[in-house]
Structures are given as structure tokens and as C-alpha cells.
Amino acid sequence: MQFTETELSGVWLIEPRPILDDRGSFTRIFCEKELADCGLATRFVQHSRSHSAQKGTLRGMHYQQEPYGEVKIVSCISGAIYDVVIDLRPDSLTRHRWIGFELTPQNMRQVYIPAGFAHGFQTLSDNAEVSYLISQFYTPHASTGVRYNDPAFSINWPLMPTTISTKDRAWPLLAKLVC
Known part of the structure; x- marks a missing residue:
């Protein structure tokens, strides 16, 4: 596995390295030791999946x-997504900056997202499935978000959203938050 820290401190791109032979391939997609060697969290208490039927679906942020902040490792196991994280950490030098990655089963990329980041994605294909390893149990009263189209972030989504939940449309703008 190759670990590359991004320009947003604490966010890592993880690229598994398949071993190929005449049978096909074998790929390690999680290694506690390799995560720990990079100083990353290794305990994940939930493994969740989401399915989005329509290309252009947006989930987030x-x-x-x-x-109750969560560390996540996100990967796309079917279809394709554009995955985005926003740094909301109060003392971060990259506070309010975002970064995006294209994730597919073919590129096998995973994004390691530390606590203090908002996360979301847009599907680039129909029938996209996303897998999440999550370090904390879901705590409904701590669950929140920021608006996907907030001008404070100016995220360059690849497509016009085709489907987005009422809840995700209603998250507050950054100017209304203390973060």
C-alpha cells in the first residue's frame, strides 16, 4: 500500500498495490501496521456502505x-465518485480549504479523513457504492454539516447535482457557523 499525505494536513490518499498473476490479483486494502507507521488511526468501530442509484447524486457535506469526531477511510466499490473533504479544524493552517479525489474500483484509491473535516461526494456514474470505515459510533445529536454549494468553499463539483437530500440542501452556510 502506498500512503501519500495531501496538501491538507492529516488527509491521506491510500493506494493499494495489487499483486497480479495468471489467476488475477490479490490486494490488501487495510493494514493496521502500515496505518500506524504513518501515525494514523487504526481502530474502526463501524463499516458502512451507501448506494446511490443516479449519476450526479450528491451526499454531503x-x-x-x-x-464525537470521526476518522473515516472512504473507498468506492462500484461505479465512480468525486470525493471531497473540507478542513474545519479551528487551529489548522488549511482551515476552510477543500480537496477532491476521483475514486473508482479500478483505481482502488481510498481517502483517509481525520476528525474535524466535513465529507461528501458526488456520483460520476449510476449505481455507485461507497464503503466507509468509521472510528466512532454514529451519534445523532452530534451529526451536522455545511452546505455543499457554500461560496466560502467554492467546491468545483464535476456535475450539476441530480439528486440531493432536503437535509443536505439545508445545511447552514459557513458564515452562520462558529467553526
Whole structure:
């Protein structure tokens, strides 16, 4: 596995390296030791999946408030997505900056997202499935978000959203938050 820290401190791109032979391939997609060697969290208490039927579906931008902040490892296991994280950490030098990655089963990329980041994605294909390893149990009263189209972030989504939940459309703008 190759680990590359991004320009947003704490966000890592993880690229598994398949071993190929005449039978096909074998790929390690999680290694506690390799994560720990990079100083990353290794304990994940939930493994969740989401399915989005329509290309252009947008989910986000979600996070859990402290002390329930989540570390996530996100991958796309079917279809294709554009995955985005926003740094909301109060003392971060990259506060309010975002970064995006195209994730597909073919490129096998995973994004390691530390606590303090909002997360969301847009599907680039029909029938996209996303897998999440999550470090904290879901805590409904700590669940919140920021608006996917907030001008404070100016995220360059690849497509016009085709489907987005009422809840995700209603997240507050950054100017209304204390974060």
C-alpha cells in the first residue's frame, strides 16, 4: 500500500498495490501496521456502505461535532465518485480549504479523513457504492454539516447535482457557523 499525505494536513490518499498473476490479483486494502507507521488511526468501530442509484447524486457535506469526531477511510466499490473533504479544524493552517479525489474500483484509491473535516461526494456514474470505515459510533445529536454549494468553499463539483437530500440542501452556510 502506498500512503501519500495531501496538501491538507492529516488527509491521506491510500493506494493499494495489487499483486497480479495468471489467476488475477490479490490486494490488501487495510493494514493496521502500515496505518500506524504513518501515525494514523487504526481502530474502526463501524463499516458502512451507501448506494446511490443516479449519476450526479450528491451526499454531503457531513461531519460529527466533537467529542464525537470521526476518522473515516472512504473507498468506492462500484461505479465512480468525486470525493471531497473540507478542513474545519479551528487551529489548522488549511482551515476552510477543500480537496477532491476521483475514486473508482479500478483505481482502488481510498481517502483517509481525520476528525474535524466535513465529507461528501458526488456520483460520476449510476449505481455507485461507497464503503466507509468509521472510528466512532454514529451519534445523532452530534451529526451536522455545511452546505455543499457554500461560496466560502467554492467546491468545483464535476456535475450539476441530480439528486440531493432536503437535509443536505439545508445545511447552514459557513458564515452562520462558529467553526
